[in-house]
Amino acid sequence: xxxxxxxxxxxxxxxxxxxxxxxxxxxxxxxxxxxxxxxxxxxxxxxxxxxxxxxxxxxxxxxxxxxxxxxxxxxxxxxxxxxxxxxxxxxxxxxxxxxxxxxxxxxxxxxxxxxxxxxxxxxxxxxxxxxxxxxxxxxx
Amino acid sequence: xxxxxxxxxxxxxxxxxxxxxxxxxxxxxxxxxxxxxxxxxxxxxxxxxxxxxxxxxxxxxxxxxxxxxxxxxxxxxxxxxxxxxxxxxxxxxxxxxxxxxxxxxxxxxxxxxxxxxxxxxxxxxxxxxxxxxxxxxxxxxxxxxxxxxxxxxxxxxxxxxxxxxxxxxxxxxxxxxxxxxxxxxxxxxxxxxxxxxxxxxxxxxxxxxxxxxxxxxxxxxxxxxxxxxxxxxxxxxxxxxxxxxxxxxxxxxxxxxxxxxxxxxxxxxxxxxxxxxxxxxxxxxxxxxxxxxxxxxxxxxxxxxxxxxxxxxxxxxxxxxxxxxxxxxxxxxxxxxxxxxxxxxxxxxxxxxxxxxxxxxxxxxxxxxxxxxxxxxxxxxxxxxxxxxxxxxxxxxxxxxxxxxxxxxx
Numbered sequence: 001x002x003x004x005x006x007x008x009x010x011x012x013x014x015x016x017x018x019x020x021x022x023x024x025x026x027x028x029x030x031x032x033x034x035x036x037x038x039x040x041x042x043x044x045x046x047x048x049x050x051x052x053x054x055x056x057x058x059x060x061x062x063x064x065x066x067x068x069x070x071x072x073x074x075x076x077x078x079x080x081x082x083x084x085x086x087x088x089x090x091x092x093x094x095x096x097x098x099x100x101x102x103x104x105x106x107x108x109x110x111x112x113x114x115x116x117x118x119x120x121x122x123x124x125x126x127x128x129x130x131x132x133x134x135x136x137x138x139x140x
Numbered sequence: 141x142x143x144x145x146x147x148x149x150x151x152x153x154x155x156x157x158x159x160x161x162x163x164x165x166x167x168x169x170x171x172x173x174x175x176x177x178x179x180x181x182x183x184x185x186x187x188x189x190x191x192x193x194x195x196x197x198x199x200x201x202x203x204x205x206x207x208x209x210x211x212x213x214x215x216x217x218x219x220x221x222x223x224x225x226x227x228x229x230x231x232x233x234x235x236x237x238x239x240x241x242x243x244x245x246x247x248x249x250x251x252x253x254x255x256x257x258x259x260x261x262x263x264x265x266x267x268x269x270x271x272x273x274x275x276x277x278x279x280x281x282x283x284x285x286x287x288x289x290x291x292x293x294x295x296x297x298x299x300x301x302x303x304x305x306x307x308x309x310x311x312x313x314x315x316x317x318x319x320x321x322x323x324x325x326x327x328x329x330x331x332x333x334x335x336x337x338x339x340x341x342x343x344x345x346x347x348x349x350x351x352x353x354x355x356x357x358x359x360x361x362x363x364x365x366x367x368x369x370x371x372x373x374x375x376x377x378x379x380x381x382x383x384x385x386x387x388x389x390x391x392x393x394x395x396x397x398x399x400x401x402x403x404x405x406x407x408x409x410x411x412x413x414x415x416x417x418x419x420x421x422x423x424x425x426x427x428x429x430x431x432x433x434x435x436x437x438x439x440x441x442x443x444x445x446x447x448x449x450x451x452x453x454x455x456x457x458x459x460x461x462x463x464x465x466x467x468x469x470x471x472x473x474x475x476x477x478x479x480x481x482x483x484x485x486x487x488x489x490x491x492x493x494x495x496x497x498x499x500x501x502x503x504x505x506x507x508x509x510x511x512x513x514x515x516x517x518x519x520x521x522x523x524x525x526x527x528x529x530x531x532x533x534x535x536x537x538x539x540x541x542x543x544x545x546x547x548x549x550x
Contacts, residue, residue: 016172040197065295066194073197091169092295098165099201
């Protein structure tokens with residue numbers, strides 16, 4: 001009988017919009033334009049699938065200033081990610097997350113986080129716990 | 141971040157849910173940018189109000205925040221929105237127009253006093269006044285020409301500043317951050333449209349603050365055009381201009397420029413060529429008023445147009461062409477209305493509170509655009525994918541009414 005080896009990783013984060021949440025993680029190794037890259041009616045990101053209720057880990061937001069409105073609209077339809085963890089924060093992303101009450105954090109350990117996501121989590125569904133109160137993201 | 145007792149109260153909901161939410165956004169953004177405190181603003185100017193840009197998501201947000209009790213706490217104006225009138229009989233879809241009107245209704249309820257991209261021509265801020273403005277040409281004009289202090293507020297931030305009367309104190313709200321970094325020495329520019337120079341300087345300076353020396357503006361119209369174009373290729377909220385920026389001497393004192401550019405007519409020739417080569421066929425929109433005309437510009441332009449019509453006789457021909465003059469509705473006095481009446485049968489429209497750039501000109505079947513504005517040309521060719529030609533205002537009028545054009549003046 002084969003027992004799957006399970007790991008637990010911890011990454012330090014800096015909370016921008018606080019909140020503690022748990023959920024499946026989705027990793028997108030690029031900057032996202034919420035206008036254009038996203039089907040806001042279904043909460044589906046082009047080429048990456050559903051982002052609803054997931055801990056969304058990505059480089060940051062780019063492009064249109066309409067981004068905050070899209071995030072707000074997603075959250076009203078209960079289609080928004082449950083949290084966002086980014087390499088770079090920018091005013092528009094913060095605006096969208098505060099308006100929609102979505103926890104948002106950034107990390108100085110992006111290299112570590114992205115290698116976990118591209119290594120351990122690349123072949124299995126991982127669950128993330130964002131604990132803004134402790135400045136920690138736990139991935140299992 | 142340090143907050144006053146009043147601001148603490150607002151954040152805790154003592155002045156309603158909408159103000160608390162708005163202030164929370166401003167505080168979080170400010171903290172992320174390293175701001176130590178907030179700053180009181182006297183005038184907020186909102187951009188991003190065209191339904192064609194912000195769509196249902198933007199409409200929904202603006203209506204929600206107003207329904208949640210969001211009203212202006214300080215003097216508030218907003219950018220113009222999509223043009224609601226027709227172009228040679230062709231209109232935007234009624235559903236789109238209705239949604240645009242819903243945005244305007246919500247903003248009226250919020251307390252927006254007027255809709256124009258030149259708030260500085262309607263309520264000019266004083267030197268040293270702190271603002272939360274979001275329109276790039278207006279921010280550049282306020283900082284660089286009037287010595288007021290405003291960052292370029294992104295997305296909904298100016299709207300949130302309107303509701304709270306606050307923005308975060310960082311960027312050019314701090315005097316030390318207003319000093320220039322890149323020097324532009326401008327050599328003789330004979331007859332060149334300064335809008336093109338604005339594009340070039342904007343591109344070279346990027347997000348750094350430019351110091352522009354040896355550039356003479358013959359009138360504020362040229363200055364407006366120059367700054368508007370600069371704002372299309374650069375993120376800088378301020379350009380320090382010798383002889384124009386009120387405190388330019390103090391701001392350049394002791395600055396050692398790391399980058400220095402010498403610019404002459406040669407430097408901008410390649411830009412002019414791009415616009416010249418476009419072929420103009422079909423129905424043409426002639427556009428003046430990007431940025432919106434001031435009252436004096438409006439009267440002057442209408443008088444010149446009437447002069448051409450009255451002297452032109454049978455050679456006047458405007459088939460397949462329409463002229464839009466975009467401006468602020470408060471500038472329509474009796475004289476202006478009389479002048480417009482004389483021009484109305486020549487497909488001339490004074491479009492108030494509207495902006496061609498944030499309209500979808502391809503949807504109303506515009507085939508090409510002729511404008512005096514480098515900013516308009518630059519955006520329209522990208523957003524509506526329509527060929528554009530930039531001409532000086534007087535040449536634009538001759539071409540519109542008489543189909544005459546003096547290409548040497550380009």
